[in-house]
Amino acid sequence: MGSSTSTELISAVQVPVTILSMLEPEGLLWPKQAELKNNSAYDYIVVGGGSAGCVVSSRLAESGKDTVFMAEAGDDPPIISLLPGLFSLFPGSIYDYQYKSTEDTYAAKGQNNYTKLQAGKMLGGSDSLNHLLHTRGTPSDFDTWAEISKDSSWKYDNILQYFIKSERLVDEPTLKKYGKYHGTSGPMGISRQPRDSQVANLLKAFAEVGNPSVLDLNANITLGYTQPQFMIADKKRQTPAYSYLKNVKNNSNLFVSKNTRVTRIIFDDNKAVAIEAVYKGETYIFRANKEIIVSAGVYNTPQILQLSGIGPKEHLEKFDINVINDLPVGDNFVDQVSVTLVYKLESHIPFLPNLADVDLDPTAVPFPVLAGSVALNKSATNPDYQTYNLLLGQNTPLLPVACAVVFDLRDEICDKWQKEIINRDALYTVAALLQPKSRGTVRLASADPFKDPVITTGYFTNNEDLETMVKIIKDFTTVGNTEYFKKIGAELAGLDLDVCADKTKGSDEFWKCYILNHAGSPYHAVGSCPMGEVVDGNLKVKGVEGLRVVDASVMPKIPHGAPNAAVIMLAEKAADMIKSANAN
Numbered sequence: 001m002g003s004s005t006s007t008e009l010i011s012a013v014q015v016p017v018t019i020l021s022m023l024e025p026e027g028l029l030w031p032k033q034a035e036l037k038n039n040s041a042y043d044y045i046v047v048g049g050g051s052a053g054c055v056v057s058s059r060l061a062e063s064g065k066d067t068v069f070m071a072e073a074g075d076d077p078p079i080i081s082l083l084p085g086l087f088s089l090f091p092g093s094i095y096d097y098q099y100k101s102t103e104d105t106y107a108a109k110g111q112n113n114y115t116k117l118q119a120g121k122m123l124g125g126s127d128s129l130n131h132l133l134h135t136r137g138t139p140s141d142f143d144t145w146a147e148i149s150k151d152s153s154w155k156y157d158n159i160l161q162y163f164i165k166s167e168r169l170v171d172e173p174t175l176k177k178y179g180k181y182h183g184t185s186g187p188m189g190i191s192r193q194p195r196d197s198q199v200a201n202l203l204k205a206f207a208e209v210g211n212p213s214v215l216d217l218n219a220n221i222t223l224g225y226t227q228p229q230f231m232i233a234d235k236k237r238q239t240p241a242y243s244y245l246k247n248v249k250n251n252s253n254l255f256v257s258k259n260t261r262v263t264r265i266i267f268d269d270n271k272a273v274a275i276e277a278v279y280k281g282e283t284y285i286f287r288a289n290k291e292i293i294v295s296a297g298v299y300n301t302p303q304i305l306q307l308s309g310i311g312p313k314e315h316l317e318k319f320d321i322n323v324i325n326d327l328p329v330g331d332n333f334v335d336q337v338s339v340t341l342v343y344k345l346e347s348h349i350p351f352l353p354n355l356a357d358v359d360l361d362p363t364a365v366p367f368p369v370l371a372g373s374v375a376l377n378k379s380a381t382n383p384d385y386q387t388y389n390l391l392l393g394q395n396t397p398l399l400p401v402a403c404a405v406v407f408d409l410r411d412e413i414c415d416k417w418q419k420e421i422i423n424r425d426a427l428y429t430v431a432a433l434l435q436p437k438s439r440g441t442v443r444l445a446s447a448d449p450f451k452d453p454v455i456t457t458g459y460f461t462n463n464e465d466l467e468t469m470v471k472i473i474k475d476f477t478t479v480g481n482t483e484y485f486k487k488i489g490a491e492l493a494g495l496d497l498d499v500c501a502d503k504t505k506g507s508d509e510f511w512k513c514y515i516l517n518h519a520g521s522p523y524h525a526v527g528s529c530p531m532g533e534v535v536d537g538n539l540k541v542k543g544v545e546g547l548r549v550v551d552a553s554v555m556p557k558i559p560h561g562a563p564n565a566a567v568i569m570l571a572e573k574a575a576d577m578i579k580s581a582n583a584n
């Protein structure tokens with residue numbers, strides 16, 4: 001199956017899936033649609049029902065006392081969102097905002113000059129379609145947040161309790177060894193998906209080049225290769241739309257309005273008092289007695305703030321938006337740019353898929369996965385890069401699906417890999433630069449709230465990032481010299497690139513060319529409304545009253561890992577802060 005065929009096939013499957021989802025009985029899995037009344041008032045209004053929004057709303061509603069109104073632009077998730085093996089059905093569907101970057105002829109060549117930026121548009125947000133990896137980052141990440149926000153409550157020793165509170169880890173070996181770092185009674189089920197025999201040789205190879213095999217990168221160990229934890233338990237994706245909301249969805253004090261687009265926040269002087277939202281073409285005003293919490297994610301939170309008059313003055317004035325507070329909203333956008341490498345591994349019986357590798361169970365991750373956290377300086381404690389390594393069985397359709405659908409690389413790139421890899425297993429590696437120096441922006445395209453925001457990723461605009469990425473590739477590919485890789489004749493695929501033909505293969509210049517032609521987003525963007533600049537350590541928007549931001553956009557520094565676990569943690573902490581601020 002070619003790459004364009006796999007993209008077409010996925011699009012074709014999306015239609016019946018969407019229709020099937022419409023048949024789900026209302027209120028069974030997800031909260032019912034609230035009855036809407038213009039000008040109604042609630043204690044708390046939460047804008048956006050994604051990862052953070054579901055956590056905050058659930059925690060604020062759990063006492064049964066305060067009324068909570070959560071407005072979500074998307075619909076209920078389709079049933080497939082609970083099936084971890086089917087995440088490749090989401091890109092390009094109605095559940096994906098399908099954002100793309102501004103034209104980027106430098107770093108987005110591998111994606112036809114526009115980086116594809118998926119984002120979930122449904123209850124549970126991006127957590128209802130993401131790749132399920134549960135990585136917390138390292139302890140020093142949160143100490144840095146505390147420093148930047150000048151608020152010691154963000155120190156690792158103080159926030160660990162919120163990781164624990166959120167979590168129900170179902171993995172005996174990890175609990176036995178690292179139990180004190182984990183929770184067993186939180187809403188979000190977490191498990192590993194061990195495939196020991198399939199990954200043993202690979203783990204050994206990575207260890208041979210200095211990367212120890214470790215059990216748990218979410219405890220006190222920051223470096224090594226592991227079979228990672230996933231947001232999967234009881235054979236279901238643990239999207240907070242399910243794991244958190246199920247505990248409160250029948251509470252009479254929780255009001256969830258789906259397909260409801262919040263268009264702006266309304267201020268009385270400098271106090272946020274209400275939101276304006278559009279539901280089925282009608283405009284409504286909903287009032288907040290206590291607070292408004294914006295949890296619309298790294299792209300839409302800055303958009304809503306800017307539409308409401310909170311943002312860079314010059315930019316807002318261009319659209320005749322009345323400036324409430326001149327803040328650098330949308331300025332610090334950062335994503336862990338990634339590059340993909342594919343190794344040809346073992347060969348099995350020619351032409352047939354290796355049946356042992358075909359996993360048709362939709363309740364599990366469809367292939368063995370290794371995550372590696374690696375420091376370039378071997379005496380450092382924090383990793384410079386993380387790799388997500390998918391072991392794809394020979395001649396299965398998983399390679400074109402991963403390449404063309406999940407990571408959205410150009411068909412020619414994916415087809416080349418597939419052709420070279422025929423009759424071999426593949427190691428599909430996405431290597432992410434964990435702490436890029438480059439920054440992007442999120443800006444308004446117009447004052448129309450229904451227009452997509454303008455997203456500039458900024459990938460590799462700081463040249464140091466490209467230099468570091470070259471070092472990362474050179475470090476990662478040392479695995480090619482290991483006993484196992486040599487024994488099976490493992491080789492990197494797809495290196496014969498016309499665009500890089502004038503560079504000597506393996507030279508720094510060659511790798512730079514390769515990187516700029518194969519870069520993409522691992523979908524780990526954060527930081528567009530960061531603590532210290534836009535919000536304070538309590539996540540209150542600076543210079544105004546009654547308004548907080550609680551989502552990935554407040555992270556002042558990107559964690560050394562995929563961000564979702566930290567989003568859930570910060571939403572748990574925010575709920576406690578909000579409750580205690582409004583206790584009297």
Ligand SMILES: Cc1cc2nc3c(=O)[nH]c(=O)nc-3n(C[C@H](O)[C@H](O)[C@H](O)COP(=O)(O)OP(=O)(O)OC[C@H]3O[C@@H](n4cnc5c(N)ncnc54)[C@H](O)[C@@H]3O)c2cc1C
Nearest residue numbers: 048050051052073125126130131133262297551552562564
């Ligand atoms: C394809 C993909 C794969 C990923 N894989 C991983 C992974 O494996 N591990 C990991 O840790 N992280 C992963 N991430 C990142 C992770 O999912 C996000 O960091 C996290 O979900 C962000 O949470 P959030 O609450 O900030 O935003 P979101 O979860 O995106 O929620 C924002 C919500 O706000 C709603 N909204 C937006 N605008 C409005 C509006 N105007 N009115 C009302 N509602 C609005 C949206 O519809 C959405 O539901 C992935 C992300 C993507 C897209």
